[in-house]
Every structure is written in C-alpha cells, then in structure tokens.
Amino acid sequence: MHDFKGLYSLAASYLHGVDLAPLKAAYEFAADRHAGKLHACGEPYIQHLLEVASILAAMKMDRETIIAGLLHGTLKEGVATIPELEKRFGHDVANIVDGTTKITNVQYNSKLASQAENIRKLFLAMGADIRVLLVRLADRLQDMVTLTTAPEELRRHVARETMDLYAPLASRLGIDWMKRELEDHAFAYLFPVEYQELTAHLESSLAERQVYVEEVIAILDKKLKENNIRPLRIIGRPKHLYSIYKKLMAQNIPLERVYDKVAFRIIVSTVKECYQALGTVHADWTPVPGRIKDFISAPKSNNYQSLHTTVAGPRGHFIEIQIRTEEMDRIAQEGIAAHWAYKEGQKISRSDARLFKELKTLVKTLQEVEDPNEFMDSVRGELFEPDVYALTPTGEVRELPRGSTPIDFAYAIHTAVGDSCVGAKVNGQLVQLKHELQNGDIVEILTGKQQHPKRAWLQLVKTSRARTRIRHWLRREEKERTLKLGREICERELKKYDVTLKRLIKNGQIRLLLKKLRCNGLDDMLAKVGSGKISLQQLLRALQPKEEREEEAKQRQDELLEKGKHEEESRGRPVLREGLDIEGIDNMLVKVSQCCKPVPGDDIVGFITTGSGISIHKADCPNLLATDPQRRLPVNWSASGKTLHRAELFIRSENKRNILAEIGGSISADDADIVEFKARTTPEDIALFNVVVEVSDLQHLQHLQQHLQQMPEVIEVRRR
Numbered sequence: 001m002h003d004f005k006g007l008y009s010l011a012a013s014y015l016h017g018v019d020l021a022p023l024k025a026a027y028e029f030a031a032d033r034h035a036g037k038l039h040a041c042g043e044p045y046i047q048h049l050l051e052v053a054s055i056l057a058a059m060k061m062d063r064e065t066i067i068a069g070l071l072h073g074t075l076k077e078g079v080a081t082i083p084e085l086e087k088r089f090g091h092d093v094a095n096i097v098d099g100t101t102k103i104t105n106v107q108y109n110s111k112l113a114s115q116a117e118n119i120r121k122l123f124l125a126m127g128a129d130i131r132v133l134l135v136r137l138a139d140r141l142q143d144m145v146t147l148t149t150a151p152e153e154l155r156r157h158v159a160r161e162t163m164d165l166y167a168p169l170a171s172r173l174g175i176d177w178m179k180r181e182l183e184d185h186a187f188a189y190l191f192p193v194e195y196q197e198l199t200a201h202l203e204s205s206l207a208e209r210q211v212y213v214e215e216v217i218a219i220l221d222k223k224l225k226e227n228n229i230r231p232l233r234i235i236g237r238p239k240h241l242y243s244i245y246k247k248l249m250a251q252n253i254p255l256e257r258v259y260d261k262v263a264f265r266i267i268v269s270t271v272k273e274c275y276q277a278l279g280t281v282h283a284d285w286t287p288v289p290g291r292i293k294d295f296i297s298a299p300k301s302n303n304y305q306s307l308h309t310t311v312a313g314p315r316g317h318f319i320e321i322q323i324r325t326e327e328m329d330r331i332a333q334e335g336i337a338a339h340w341a342y343k344e345g346q347k348i349s350r351s352d353a354r355l356f357k358e359l360k361t362l363v364k365t366l367q368e369v370e371d372p373n374e375f376m377d378s379v380r381g382e383l384f385e386p387d388v389y390a391l392t393p394t395g396e397v398r399e400l401p402r403g404s405t406p407i408d409f410a411y412a413i414h415t416a417v418g419d420s421c422v423g424a425k426v427n428g429q430l431v432q433l434k435h436e437l438q439n440g441d442i443v444e445i446l447t448g449k450q451q452h453p454k455r456a457w458l459q460l461v462k463t464s465r466a467r468t469r470i471r472h473w474l475r476r477e478e479k480e481r482t483l484k485l486g487r488e489i490c491e492r493e494l495k496k497y498d499v500t501l502k503r504l505i506k507n508g509q510i511r512l513l514l515k516k517l518r519c520n521g522l523d524d525m526l527a528k529v530g531s532g533k534i535s536l537q538q539l540l541r542a543l544q545p546k547e548e549r550e551e552e553a554k555q556r557q558d559e560l561l562e563k564g565k566h567e568e569e570s571r572g573r574p575v576l577r578e579g580l581d582i583e584g585i586d587n588m589l590v591k592v593s594q595c596c597k598p599v600p601g602d603d604i605v606g607f608i609t610t611g612s613g614i615s616i617h618k619a620d621c622p623n624l625l626a627t628d629p630q631r632r633l634p635v636n637w638s639a640s641g642k643t644l645h646r647a648e649l650f651i652r653s654e655n656k657r658n659i660l661a662e663i664g665g666s667i668s669a670d671d672a673d674i675v676e677f678k679a680r681t682t683p684e685d686i687a688l689f690n691v692v693v694e695v696s697d698l699q700h701l702q703h704l705q706q707h708l709q710q711m712p713e714v715i716e717v718r719r720r
Helices: 004-012 021-033 045-058 063-071 082-089 091-100 111-128 131-145 152-172 176-190 192-204 206-226 241-251 271-284 326-339 350-367 372-382 406-413 415-419 455-459 464-495 501-507 510-517 522-531 536-543 546-569 659-669 698-709
Strands: 233-238 262-268 307-312 318-325 388-391 397-400 421-426 429-431 443-447 590-592 604-608 614-618 632-634 645-654 673-681 686-695 714-719
Touching (some): 004 045, 004 063, 021 045, 021 063, 021 082, 063 082, 063 131, 091 111, 091 131, 111 131, 131 176, 152 176, 176 192, 176 241, 176 326, 192 206, 192 241, 206 233, 206 271, 262 271, 262 326, 271 307, 318 326, 406 415, 406 421, 406 443, 406 464, 415 464, 464 536, 464 659, 501 510, 510 522, 510 536, 645 659, 645 698, 659 686, 686 698, 698 714
Parallel strands (some): 262 318, 590 614
Antiparallel strands (some): 233 262, 307 318, 388 397, 421 429, 421 443, 604 614, 604 632, 645 686, 645 714, 673 686
C-alpha cells in the first residue's frame, strides 16, 4: 500500500530538476474531491489513485502522466471539469484525464454498444497521446489486483475485457511485465479451477525445478566462458501461468508433459556476442526445428529484440532460451517506457516512430468500423499475438496470425496494395492467394490496376485489418450501385411528368420532394429508392401534383362505394373473380390454387372440389395431375381480367449486406408488390429467399424474374 510520501520519493528518484509541486497539488486536490468516497474494492478511493500513480512512477513516466494517474477518476465522479483541470494542471493533464474517462452521459441501446463506444474513445485518445493508454493500463492492473471482492459476473466481464484488450495493448507497447500480470490475474478469474490446479502443481514441484534451473545455468555459464563469451547474467525464471495454460490447451497435453515451464535468458554485452552465444547453445543441445527466431535483425513492431531458440536440454527436457543485450532486455521489460519520448523533451527514436505509426494505423482501421459487433471483433482481431513473421523483398517485417495469406500481407503493407492484389510470389515462387504464409517467408505482392476486392476474399483472410478493408470497399461499391439504380428509377418515373432530376434541382423543387420523402439530401433519396426503402408507390405519390392525388383519392373512394353497393346487391351468390371464364358454370365458388399460383398467361385447368367449388391449377401442376381426370374442366383467362395475381419465386444469392433491400428494390422497381417474404442462410453462407409477389400476368412475372437474375449477387431465380 502506497502513501503520497512514497509516491513523491519514487518520482523524485528519477525526475531530476523537475518541479514536483504540481504533483503534491494534484494529490491534495484528489484527496479533497474524493474525501469519504470508496473504490469498488472497499478501500478509500484516494488509495486506488495513489496505487495507479505509483505504478506509473515505477515505470519512470513523466510528471504529467503521474498527475493524470492521480486525477483519472475526477471527471467520471463528477468532482471536476476539463476546464478546471486544464487551468490547475495544464492542457496535457486535462487531455489525458479526459481520454481515460469512460462515456457515462450517453445512453446506449446495449451493453455491447456502450463498451464499443468507450473503447473507440480510448483508441482515439491514445492515437493523439499514448500516455492515455499508459494510465488506463495502470488503472486496469490496479483494478485486477482488487477485483476479488467484486460480484462474479463483474469479475468475469472485466477479466475477459482485460484478456482481449488490455493485455494485448500492453504487449503492443512492449511492456512485457504488465502483459504477464494482466494475463495471470484474468486467468485466475476466468478459469479459477485450472488456475488453482496449475498453481498447486508448480508449487509442489518448486524444489525440483529450482535444482534443474541451477543445473542448466551452471552448464550455460561454463560453455559460454569456454567460448570466450562473458555473460553479464543468466536468468532462469518460471513462465507465467497463462502461457503454460495456453500451451496445455494448444497441444492438448497433460501438465506433466510441459517441459519448458522455465525460460532461460542470457544477457551479453554486444549483438555479436548474442549470435556467438546462440551458436554455442546449438553446438551442445539440439535445437527444435521451427523454434529459432531472430528478432534482432528483424525487431517486432513494439521494438522487442532478442534471439529465441528451444533446445533439448539436460535429461531431454525442452528448454526455451532467449539471448539479448542489456539494452534489449530493458526494452523487452519496460517497452515504450524504457526510452519515453516525453522525458526532458528528448527526440523520438526511429523505432518509437515506427511503433506510433503502427498504433495510429490501428486506430484509423478501427475508426472505420461502425457496427458495435463488428467493431469489437475487429479490436480482438487486430490485437492478435503474432505467430508468423514474413518479410517484404526489402526486408521489412510484417507480423501476422497463423494461417494468414498473401491478401493479409498485402493489406498489412497498405490498403491500396491489398485492394489491387492479383497474386503473390513467396520466396520467388508464384502462389495462390489462399496460400498460408510461414515464418521467414519473403513475400512479393503483385498488383493490377483493374483488380478490386472480392467477396470471396473474406473467407481467405485471417487479420481483421484485411477483413475491415475488404468490407469497406464492398460497402462503398454497394452504395455506388444502389445510388445508380435509384437514379435510374427516379429518372424513369420523372419522365412521366416531363421533368428531370437536373431540372428539379435547378428550379429548387427537389427540396419539396426531399421533404415529402423525409430524406436528408439527394444522395439519401437515391440510395433509399435504389435499396427499396422508398417504394415506387411512395415515389410516385410524392411526384404527383396535389390535384391529381386528390382526384385519385376521390376515384378510390367512389370505387369502394360502388364495390360495396355491388356486393350488397349480389350477396348470397358467389362472384367469379380473378378474370376467369368457365363455360357452362354459374353460381359456383372459384378460387385460384395456392399450390401452384397460376397467373394470366399460364395454361390452366379447373378442378371440381368436394364442397369448395372450383380450384384453378396450372396445367402441369403435380397436385392437379394426381387428381381424378373426370373432375377436371377447361378454363380460360378472361380478356377483361384486370386483377392482380400472386406468384411465388425462389431466389438463391450470395449472403451480403443489404441483399434483402436490393431484392425488394428490384421488385418494387418493376411495379410489383411483395406479399410474403421468407429468408434463411445455408452453412456455405448462401442466402435463400421465398418471395410471394403480386403481378398482373405471366409477362409481368417473367420481366420481374429477368431483372432479379441480372443482379450480380443473385445465383438463381425460379418460380415455385
């Protein structure tokens, strides 16, 4: 438990020549504003703030970051405002505190939407100032330590978010110790039984493991010195619990068979000695193929540098060995905090610039995703633990998850490269776009000016960056196609009134049309017409002059009155509907069969049912052909028939966003109404639709089918 004196001493130990009076003022401000308030764990809130600030001071952060750690709860608790913080503690502190504060004054329609927007805010803020993320990480680490008293549901939610978001972000910043602690705490809350079993097993084998560690260190020290390599340190430390658990799950093996529970680290003076030490280790112990990684010549994006190897060590146990210099070790543990760019105004290094560029690219990618579900999936996908390190022909490293393809690699280089990718060469050989990349592959992306993303690519890619970019392009293309269709429909209907869109815009009448249709602008209207959100009937009503609408309404009213009068006069005797002629038949109920739904233009036959009048079928209807021929009779469509008839279509298409609206828009554009609509998808991600429409005749139906079949996504259209 820390107090302010301890925090002050810790900050003073490295912030030489820096005025720490604002730090004391921040503590007094926080203590005063949070007086009497308790943290969720039951401790005074000021104690939580001191712990967070002390974590930041232990990381040797600058004064403003430590002050922000002390004040990070003031905006959420409503005890201070941004202008007040800016006036008292400066612009930087106010911005960091604002960036770390969750959104609480906006109501979202789901917990997921609220979580997504808060994470979106964090990413935006850290893109502007990375110190926002460092304060949030310290805050989350302190929360994880005290989470034991929280309700189980809250513990699991916070632990899951920590595992999916905060631990990977700590890894992105290269802060290895924090990543390990966050993962182990989250592991304890998410898998308590497994955590206890693993802890108990490691404690029971502690003495045996310690003997083995000392044995290996002694052998390594001797072998290195025999080869004139003077190691500064050789360390054997237990791997953190969650990394051991991941290995158990990935390899599906019992704990007893996990031999590399201890990782050894050799610290030497120079890069040259790193490679010499690796050769010495391999000369005595057989390396495991595929487990040798050189992160010195090709550093990770978080600036991590080291040589990794796994060998069959003493007694045949597999041991993992890392070899690095003192500076590399410091950066591996502290990450970005090892040479903080804000300290004493020092110039940002090339490696740090690369890290900031990667983070800004990450932020930009995620900002383009609007849907909360897709956003959270993208966040989890972007923060993957890389398994594959592939190189460009110029030697730049791209970190990718296992199973990544050349398309993932192309989008990792640049969106434009991904969008225009036509093929790839891996290690000089042409490969298919579905080819899975391996560690050390040299990948050359081939591009073409006419190429563009394909929907099928979504099944090939592993990175959320590639998936997001592909979806973005497809949505943009879909929007353009919808606008084009909407423009065509509007221009066609406007011709009936001898006007054009251009003329409506020029004379200002477009504003009236947009108001009637409740659209924000011309593109909004065209898109809604093209997607079917505005039906053809709605468009026509909006285009009709007021006098014509009133006359049409009067005609409809007269028709309804006449129809009611006619039905009153003819009540008690069946009326032949549907425009049918049946020679020699009077006063008998006639209905169109729903099994085959014939329309004018189809060859039809009547069937005399028992007690239900005459049922009209298509001549080739299977149900009709199974009936008694003696009860069939010839039927013709009446030339005077003007009624609408129902027909059912089966449509098979690609399952893409807005396909329902596009199909509906196409049907509306052909002056047909949808009566019934059923949809489902197959495991192969194919959309299947059963649509009942009202058409005037067979020609109208065939015209409708033809236009549906012309849609790029539609695979098949057939009548049922």
